[in-house]
Amino acid sequence: MAGQVINGKEIVASIREEIKAEVSELTAAGCQPGLVVVIVGDDPASHVYVNAKEKACEQVGVHSEVHRLPADTTQEELVQLIHSLNQDTRIHGILVQSPLPAHINEEEVVDRITPEKDVDCFHPVNVGNLMIGKKVGMKPCTPAGVIEVLKRIGTEISGKHAVVVGRSNIVGKPMAMLLLQENATVSIVHSRTPDMTAITRQADILVVAVGKANLIGSNHVKPGAIVVDVGMNRVDGKLCGDVDFEAVKEVSSAITPVPGCVGPMTITMLLQNTVNAARLKSKAH
Numbered sequence: 001m002a003g004q005v006i007n008g009k010e011i012v013a014s015i016r017e018e019i020k021a022e023v024s025e026l027t028a029a030g031c032q033p034g035l036v037v038v039i040v041g042d043d044p045a046s047h048v049y050v051n052a053k054e055k056a057c058e059q060v061g062v063h064s065e066v067h068r069l070p071a072d073t074t075q076e077e078l079v080q081l082i083h084s085l086n087q088d089t090r091i092h093g094i095l096v097q098s099p100l101p102a103h104i105n106e107e108e109v110v111d112r113i114t115p116e117k118d119v120d121c122f123h124p125v126n127v128g129n130l131m132i133g134k135k136v137g138m139k140p141c142t143p144a145g146v147i148e149v150l151k152r153i154g155t156e157i158s159g160k161h162a163v164v165v166g167r168s169n170i171v172g173k174p175m176a177m178l179l180l181q182e183n184a185t186v187s188i189v190h191s192r193t194p195d196m197t198a199i200t201r202q203a204d205i206l207v208v209a210v211g212k213a214n215l216i217g218s219n220h221v222k223p224g225a226i227v228v229d230v231g232m233n234r235v236d237g238k239l240c241g242d243v244d245f246e247a248v249k250e251v252s253s254a255i256t257p258v259p260g261c262v263g264p265m266t267i268t269m270l271l272q273n274t275v276n277a278a279r280l281k282s283k284a285h
Contacts, residue, residue, distance in 0.1 A: 003227075003252035004153075008261025011152045015268050016060055022275050023061040026282060033278035034063035035093040035119065035270070036085055040078065040104065041071035046097045053095075056267045062274055063090060071101050078104060079112050086114045092281055093119035093274035116280070119273040121174070130177050136280075138273050140174040145265030146207055146228050147178050153254060155205070155226060158183035163203035165189050165196070165216065165242070171209035171230055179205070196220070208242040218247040227255045230262050 023033055035057055039050050050066060057064035067081060078096075085094050094117045100106050110118070115125040121138040129137050150157055162184040166172035176186045184205065189196045200206055200220040208216050209230035221227060231242030241258030249255050256262055 002249050004254040005249065006149060006153055006254055006256045006261055008149070008256060008264060011149060011261075012264045012268050014152070015148065015265075016056070016271070019268070019271050019275055020060040022279075026275065026278055027061060029282060031278050031282040032061070032063050032090075033093070033274045034065070034091045035095065035274045036065040036067065036088075036091050037095045037097060038067045038069065038078070038081065038085075039097040040069045040073050041101050043099060046099070050097055053267055053270065056271055060271055062271060065091070073101075073104075075104050075108070078109055082109065082112045086112075086117060091117065092277040093117055093270070095120050095270065116277060119270055119277065121273070122169075127169075127174075130174055133177075133181050138277070139178070139269065140170070141269040141273065142171050142209075142230060142262065142266045143175040143178045144269040144272075145262060146175060146230065147182065148269070149228065149256065149261065149265060150205065150226065153226075155254075157205065159185075160204040161185045161187070161202055162205040162207065163187045163189060163200050164207045164209070165200065166209040166211075166230075168209065175207055175209065175230075179207075210242050212242055213240050214242070214244045216243045216248065218244070218251045221248050221251050223251050224253045225251075227252045228262065229256050229258050232258060232263065 026033060037050050037053055039046055054064050085091055094113050096109055110122045113123055115123045118126050118138055121140040126138045162179045164172050164175050167188055167190045176188050179186045187199055189199050197220050201222050203225050205226050207228045211231055213233040213235050227243060227248055229241035229243040233240055239259045
């Protein structure tokens, strides 16, 4: 029997209603959450993401600004803009859209964002807080979205064996940390793992985040596992994930579709981080 296709749109709509209520409460108390996105250059996919973020902010009542900078913007100019945004009391979240042009040092740019406004959770301070399990502050958006999806469909994460495919700083590593915080037993597999299938087939929860279309087939999945596909690839003009959806759907107990689940959840968690930052700021005054 085919597994449940997780209704990402329903989960996203439900969480955004909750965020909208939080925003309304904070705004009424004189602290409207504010998010600014900085985009450098003309990467088409980046512009699509930024527009989606703008629309999401509008939907829940978050104050939104977008700084669209030309591709020849210098490192110094970008750092100067971040410095001014760090000082801006109307702004609670700053996000610099990746990828940046080759002449800009992305690491240095991220380091200049004050940790309290780093809604992507890329700053070393926030990464360190994640590592030691600190509950207050920012959570990495995509991994936090995955945890939220698992909880909303009633998954008991504690005690389960979770396998993460991929070890990126954006998804793989922080995903493993958040699963550990939920008391899962966590394995990470990657391109150098011999016999990856032997490990992925042990997973009660399988999270795939590599960026390689249809990497995971039904032979990689234990019958009854929950499969979360973080991948976003374009094949013959169509979006697809890292999981062979039709094949894996037949053996899993639940599976996320691509597109329509993890992507919108990432933006939703970005909104949540912005609201949390505004709440912490309002408590500090």
